[in-house]
Amino acid sequence: MDLLEMQTKNAYSLANVLQICINHKAHKAGKLVQAHLHRTNQLSNTFLVNRLIELYSKCGHTAAARHLFDQMPLKNIFTYHAVLDSYCKLNDFSNAYQVFDQMPERNSVSWNLIISMLSRNGPKEKALESYYLMRLSGFVPTHFTLASVLSACGGVGNVECGRECHGVAIKIGLSGNLYVGNALLGMYMKCESIKDAVVVFKDLPEHNEVSFTAMMEGLVEADRTDEAFDMFRLMHREGIIDGVSLSSVLGVCSKSVVEEFLVNNDNEEKRQGTHGRQIHALLIKLGFERDLHVNNSLLDMYVKHGYMDCAEILFDSMVEVSVVSWNVMIAGYGKQYNMERAMKCLKRMKTYGFEPDEVTYVNMLAACLKSGDVETGLKIFNSMPFPSLTSWNAILSGYSQNEYHREAVMLFREMQFRNVRPDRTTFAVILSSCAGMGLLEGGKQIHAALLKAEFCTDLYVASGLIGVYSKCGKIEVAKLVFNKLSQYDIVCSNSMLAGLSLNSMDTEAFTFFQKLLGKEISPTEFSYATLLNCCSSLSSLSQGRQVHGLIAKNGHANDVYVGTALIDMYCKCGDVDGAWQFFDMMPCKNTVTWNEMIHGYAQNGRGQDAVNLFEKMIRTSLKPDCITLVAVLTACSHSGLVDAGLKIFNSMQQEFGVEPLSDHYTCIVDSLGRAGRFKEVEEIIEKMPYVDDSVIWEVLLSSCRVHGNVNLARRAANELFRLDPSNSAPYALLANMYSSLDRWDDVKDVRGVMEEWQVNKEPGYSWV
Structure with a gap:
């Protein structure tokens, strides 16, 4: 009896020693205990060996834990859990499943370990399958189970499964559990079910930092930044603020930067920048100015708002x-x-x-x-020893965006030679380059690679394929790609809509758009802009007004892109007053919007209105670009406002900092030529750098023909003969001018030159 008591006391002491080793992750001390157990023949003591396995698992020595596990003569459920936990922490799916399958009995802990592992880093669908198997085995889920399963539901966007888990939580009395409640919040937010998340938040008996952070991040993802700020204010009032929540709200400030093209951008961005500065002051007040994670979020906020001076000051002051x-x-x-x-x-x-x-x-x-x-x-890319797929995508994207499409294609080929497996982003970028080059063969080859890699069903990639075939004039193939999709989203639909418009299939684009509405796919701003372009091509004002009504009904009328497309449609359909009425009501206008309205006036012969609008644009402190100036100079030319045009042309460089391009010279030469002010034309021609631009000389030759200026006409014609001897247009214009002046010998000479150079005049034909 005394011997048994001594062994019991010895085992109790060793268990305490092992617990201390576990608490301090003292792996070497644990090995000494194992040696002692071996020497004293106590390795058959399941309780002590379980503690040893737990120690090795905690220290990351899974192989040693498994070796002990395999040698144990008697194992209990705690033995299996210790090894299973070790494999689950390592995300070793194969060994975890092997141990799980060997278990003679399982309980909720066993299932929780597997479900948690799959939810964290494994295939989340498998986590849901394991949950259903657990339920079928008769086990009641715990708060740990539900939290893991809800995380998996959010990861795959399975809101129905999430709602089912919500029902189970209510049934077993865990809906008020903070751990489960926070998981429900995260799931509903990831599934974009904001209303359900708000209900869960209100029903929770208490909130913590995780609850508020989940709500804030979800509201930001849903573009409801004002509500996210309100949530942070509530959090502040309740005194529940930590470094993570401060980083999250700074992320809200970073994400709420307004697009640069809006005229009211400055005021809105200043407002959001003010929020960021207020939070900066708050985090100093709360003592977080030394928190590295918070400071990095603050840096990111300043950088994204373009406040690099503030970012530099903060960076230089950071202690770490x-x-x-x-x-x-x-x-x-x-x-x-x-x-x-x-x-x-x-x-x-x-x-x-x-x-x-x-x-x-x-x-x-x-x-x-x-x-x-x-x-x-x-x-920089070549200096990287082992560039990852992200780096390959970055350089490919840069080439594509800078219109180095051929180089992008060559780099994509090199990527194949290096056995770097492309992903959906890679394929989308390279398809964009093929579309930009009109490279049909390259697009076909990538299509073949996509079929092999089973990427054709990916909507992001399919959208790129539709773009390639559309831009290469193979609209029927683009339709085939679209029709083979089992399901499609608005991005793919927009690509198809744009392809139909690009290939002048405007009527079919309307039919396709109606089909989208029937499928309850909500059109985006891009959809409406494309459809309005179809109305412009068809010169169909009635259809354009119907689309306008739909835009107003769905709340897109204030979008600057849609508004600009509406103005273009009204102008091209001849309703310039309708365009002005809408333009005048627009709350946000960018340079493109002003350009469209000025150009619309120019197209419809309202030159003085175009000039007045141009002057109004300058008074709003919006800087005109080269396209604005082409539009207003065109208006002056077509309406005979020569002096106004000349004044604008001469002020381009000094007042607006725009160097006159060939288009600007063409407009002013045309304007002066129409008015017969050839002396001023000659002065401008002597100074202009674009002597090799054939359009300028053609415009001048046409004006000379109208006014009978033979000397200048000959000069313009000689320049055109020099630039393109085979072009019949200058010969015809010169011959017509001579014939109108009854100078038949000169007409004969022109035709003789045409015969000598074998220039054939293209015959005219009727559009009727």
Whole structure:
């Protein structure tokens, strides 16, 4: 009896020692205990060996834990759980399932370990399958089970399964559990079911940082930033703020930057920037100014708003920085096209002993490519020892966006030679380049690769395929790709709609649009802009007005792109007053909107209105671009407003900082030529740098013919003969001018030159 008591006391002492080892992750001390157990023949003690396995699992020595597990003569459920937990933490699916299948009995903990592993890092559909198997086996889910399953539901967007779990939680009395409640919030937000999330939030008996953060992030994803800020204010009033919530609300500030093209951008962006500064002050007040994660979020907020001065001050004052901090600064310089500062930042980063990571290189690539410096971008890419797929996608995207389409295709081929497997982003980018080049054969080859890689059903990639075939004039093939999709979204539908419009199948585009409405697919701003372009092509004002009604009904009338397309449609259909009425009511206008309205007046012979609108645009402090000036100069030319046009032309460089291009010279030469002011035309021609632009000389020759200016006509014709001897137009214009002046010998000479150069005049034909 005394011996048994001694063994019991000894086992109790060893268990305490092992618990201390587990608490401190003391792996070496555990090995000494194992040696002692081996020496004293206590390895058959299941309780002590279970603790040893738990220790090895906690220390990450899974192989040692498994070795002990395999040697154990007697195992209980705790033994299996210790090893299973170890494999689940390593996301070792194969061994985890092997141990799970060997278990003679299972309980809720066993199922929770498997479901949690699959929910975190495995195929989330498998997590849901395991949950249903658990229920069929008669086990009641715990709050851990429901939290894992709800996370998996959110990951795959399965709101129906999530609602079923919600029902189970209510039935077993866990709906008020904070852990389950937070998981429900996250699931509903990820499934974009905001109303359900709000109901869950209100019904929770208490809230913590996770509850508020889940609500904020979900509201931001749903573009409800004002409500996200309200949620943070409520959180602040309840005194539940931590570093994660501060980082989240700074993310809200970063994400709420308004698009640059809006005229009211400055006021709105200042408002959001003010929110960021207020939170900056709050985090200092709460003592988070030394928190690295919070400071990185603050840096990101300043950078995304373009406040690089504030970002630099903050960065220099940070007591601790990380690679993430440097990456944010590099990205900020890249956003401002400041390649020089980005390179200096990278050098400083290396000087301070920080090793650039994948994100650093991607940010540097983005900085180069945004600045149009493709050559430096390629050097950075080539300096990467093992570029990841993200880096390949970044350089391909940069080439495509800078219209280096041929180089993008060549780089894609090199990617294949290096056995880097492309993903949906890669295929979408390269298809965009093929479409930009009109490279049908390249598109077909990529289509074949997509079929092999089973990517054709991916809507993102299918949209790119439709774009390639549409732009290459193979609209029937594009239709085939679209019709083979088992389901489609608005992005794919927009690609198909744009393809029909591009191939002048405007009536069919309307039929397709009606089909979308029948399928209850909500059109986007792009859908409406494309449809309005079809109305313009058909000169169908009645259809355009119907589309306008639909736009107003669905709340897209204030969108600047849609508004600009509406103005273009009304102008091209001849209802310039209708265009002006809508233009005048638009709350947000960009330069393109003003250009369309000015151009609309020019198209419809309302030159003085175009000039007045141009002057009004300048008074609103909006800077005209080269297209604005072409539109207003065209209006002056067509309406005989020569002096107004000349004044605008002469002020282009000084007042607006726009260097006159060949189109501007064409407009002013046409304007002066129509008025017969050839002396001024000659002065402009002597100074202009575009002597090799045939359009300018054709316009001048046409004006000379009208006014009978033979000398200048000959000069214009000689320039055109020099530029393109085979073009019959200048010969015909010159001959017609001579014939109108009864100079038949000169007509004969022109025709003789045509015969000598074998220039054939194309015969005219009727459109009727």
